Amino acid sequence: MSTPIRKVEQVITPQAASDGAGVRLKRSIATQTLDYLDPFLLFDHFGSANPDDYIAGFPMHPHRGIETVTYMLAGEVNHRDSIGNSGTIGPGDLQWMTAGRGILHEEMPKTRQGRMEGFQLWVNLPAKDKMMTPRYRDISADQIPVVEEDSGAVIRVVAGEVDGVRGPVRDVIADPTYLDITLSADKSFSYPTPLGHTVFAYVFEGQADFGRFEDDTEATASGPQLVVFADGEQIQVHTQDEPVRFLLVMGKPLGEPIARYGPFVMNTWEEIQQTLREIRAGTFAK
Numbered sequence: 239m240s241t242p243i244r245k246v247e248q249v250i251t252p253q254a255a256s257d258g259a260g261v262r263l264k265r266s267i268a269t270q271t272l273d274y275l276d277p278f279l280l281f282d283h284f285g286s287a288n289p290d291d292y293i294a295g296f297p298m299h300p301h302r303g304i305e306t307v308t309y310m311l312a313g314e315v316n317h318r319d320s321i322g323n324s325g326t327i328g329p330g331d332l333q334w335m336t337a338g339r340g341i342l343h344e345e346m347p348k349t350r351q352g353r354m355e356g357f358q359l360w361v362n363l364p365a366k367d368k369m370m371t372p373r374y375r376d377i378s379a380d381q382i383p384v385v386e387e388d389s390g391a392v393i394r395v396v397a398g399e400v401d402g403v404r405g406p407v408r409d410v411i412a413d414p415t416y417l418d419i420t421l422s423a424d425k426s427f428s429y430p431t432p433l434g435h436t437v438f439a440y441v442f443e444g445q446a447d448f449g450r451f452e453d454d455t456e457a458t459a460s461g462p463q464l465v466v467f468a469d470g471e472q473i474q475v476h477t478q479d480e481p482v483r484f485l486l487v488m489g490k491p492l493g494e495p496i497a498r499y500g501p502f503v504m505n506t507w508e509e510i511q512q513t514l515r516e517i518r519a520g521t522f523a524k
């Protein structure tokens with residue numbers, strides 16, 4: 239029995255965007271090209287050696303109905319939220335925040351020196367959990383296991399499992415897999431993917447072949463680009479004369495209607511109106 243290899247649906251070059259108080263970033267989910275990749279609502283890559291591109295940060299702002307995952311490659315960010323958490327995340331660290339019924343938080347670069355780089359992913363919450371109690375976890379780089387495979391792949395396991403090694407992020411509602419994979423030149427890597435689950439790769443260094451498009455042409459992606467896979471039971475990645483580093487993210491689609499308004503993602507417009515009434519009345523996240 240052969241295991242069906244996922245074809246590549248799309249290779250997307252991110253769009254330049256600005257968010258927070260003027261942070262420049264590359265957005266590849268929550269755009270006109272790719273509005274929603276159920277259960278993933280947004281994917282941003284911020285990365286610059288120029289402090290003017292990031293120093294304004296993300297001052298205090300609200301969220302409801304989602305979870306956000308921030309993974310840092312370089313630089314440091316101070317964060318603070320309305321449920322009493324504060325701290326700093328640095329290179330290789332991760333924060334996983336469940337907004338649930340409501341949270342206010344800020345994410346501000348710690349210094350104007352050097353390079354700042356990382357990713358933020360928004361994961362949707364199902365209707366039954368949208369109003370859950372908010373929660374927050376900080377995961378430091380040394381808590382994220384690294385697996386070196388015979389294939390030559392070096393994998394930081396943030397969430398999900400590789401060769402029996404499980405990542406530290408486990409109780410996220412959508413049960414996502416989140417891997418940071420480095421593959422040297424002239425190597426192959428494959429990974430099993432549950433049928434029906436959404437799978438994407440985000441290449442941020444180097445280049446690789448991620449399989450074939452539906453028309454059987456080769457799907458190559460080079461950083462920064464997002465690869466969206468069709469359904470199937472595994473993905474296969476090959477490098478040629480260049481190494482590659484990419485995130486591999488997967489999750490179970492919710493299949494529910496969404497009503498999205500900025501940092502709030504609910505199922506109906508009435509729920510969005512209710513959220514805005516709470517903001518105006520000063521009762522949100524209280």
Ligand code: FE2
Binds near residue numbers: 296299301306343
């Ligand atoms: Fe936020």
